[in-house]
Amino acid sequence: MISQISPVIHPRPFLKWAGGKSRLIQQYIPYFPANYQTYYEPFIGGGAVFFYLQPSAAILTDINAELITTYRCVRDRVEDLICLLQEHQNRHNRDYYYSVRANIAKTELEQAARLIYLNKTCYNGLYRVNSQGKFNVPLGRYNNPHICQENLLRAASKTLANVEIAQADFIDVLSSAPNSNDFVFCDPPYHPISSTSYFTSYSQNSFHAKDQERLRNVCAELASRGVKVMICNSDCELIRNLYEEINFKIYPIIAARSINSNPKNRGMVYELLITSY
Missing domain, CATH: 3.40.50.150 (Vaccinia Virus protein VP39)
Known part of the structure; x- marks a missing residue:
């Protein structure tokens, strides 16, 4: 074999x-x-x-606090993050996207998974917030968005391993x-x-x-x-x-x-x- x-x-x-x-x-x-x-x-x-x-x-x-939280989670808890992203990937559709967009995640790990999920599925990968600091980009037109890129996340985690990350x-x-x-x-x-x-x-x-x-x-x-x-x-x-x-x-x-x-x-x-x- x-x-x-x-x-x-x-x-x-x-x-x-x-x-x-x-x-x-x-x-x-x-x-x-x-x-x-x-x-x-x-x-x-x-x-x-x-x-x-x-x-x-x-x-x-x-x-950007959410961005920094995401980098830290990729550096420190990449396997846990991958698990959450797999859940997002399995549940992704139009209604799910707008539900995730409308709700604030509770833990830092959930915040990181939410940002990556929205980033991979929103229009043009654009990060934009309104005057209240709420993400407001509409759903993008993707047939099969790459929400959980496991190997890419693991490679990034290794590169970030000894890096100082701060807001x-x-x-x-x-x-x-x-x-x-x-x-x-x-x-x-x-x-x-x-x-x-x-x-x-x-x-x-x-x-x-x-x-x-x-x-x-x-x-x-x-x-x-x-x-x-x-x-x-x-x-x-x-x-x-x-x-x-x-x-x-x-x-x-x-x-x-x-x-x-x-x-x-x-x-x-x-x-x-x-x-x-």
């Missing part, structure tokens, strides 16, 4: 996320620093860059005291380039021009300490001006945009990759 060998699953994002970087990493590779000690990512989102780099030491943070505002990266041997990658909510591309409802607190300026100031402070800083954002006058003022290097990146209320504005667009080095 010939034994079947399970395919090797390389670590990669276990969540779909608006603005995810999986398709852009090949363009980013020439700009990643060759050497660094600790990797910081204060807007973890789907974590594509983290999973690609697989740094030996990392601190991952985000203001925090991006400005808190300064208090972590990164030094010149460290690398900080920032993937904030992008500044809108048109009224139809405006998407800042990532958490209950929207991300506006003043927040982009706050982020620039944080990046400038990090750079003054010798920290290697990389930021990605939309290609627009505001972002260019903010980082040109502090003499950061700006590189155009070609990206595919799939989320826009106006279908004519979807497709290939330029984004910016910005570095302090």
